[in-house]
Amino acid sequence: MARTTRQSKILDLIKNYEIDTQEELVSKLRNEDFNVTQATISRDIKELGLTKILTESGKYKYIHVEGGNNKISTKIINVFKESVISIESANNLMVIKTLVGSANAASILIDKLAMNEILGTIAGDDTLLIIARETENVKAIKDRIAEITG
DSSP states (O other), rough: OOOOHHHHHHHHHHSSOOOOOOHHHHHHHHHHOOOOOOHHHHHHHHHHHHHEEEEETSOEEOOOOOTTTTTOOOHHHHHHHHHHEEEEEEEEEEEEESTTOOOHHHHHHHHHHTTTTEOOOOOOSEEEEEESTTTTTHHHHHHHHHHHHO
């Protein structure tokens, strides 16, 4: 099967399952009738820009972060998770409170999301303001943050 078909299936699998090893991904692909090797999967992971995050259950899993070259590293995710105190919204505005001096660091993750639903962000010392294009976009932004941060 074609590389694009295989890579599309990989994205589908990591979206629906907590896959934490290349071997597990190879196994799931073989169950879907893809004849693949670990070396092929390794290349696919690199090409797709997949990264691993730590889930609440203490297990790692692969995720795909959209946004072209705006890859989000595990380090950026961890900085965000460790610095954020609260996330609240009103209409099309989201306010993220962080530890003192951490708003700019937390904003890196939001900016790397490169979501069309986000009009812009402004970071102060301990507060990050996210301006959504529409009030309806706030839930999608919150969901995307939750997906990435576990």
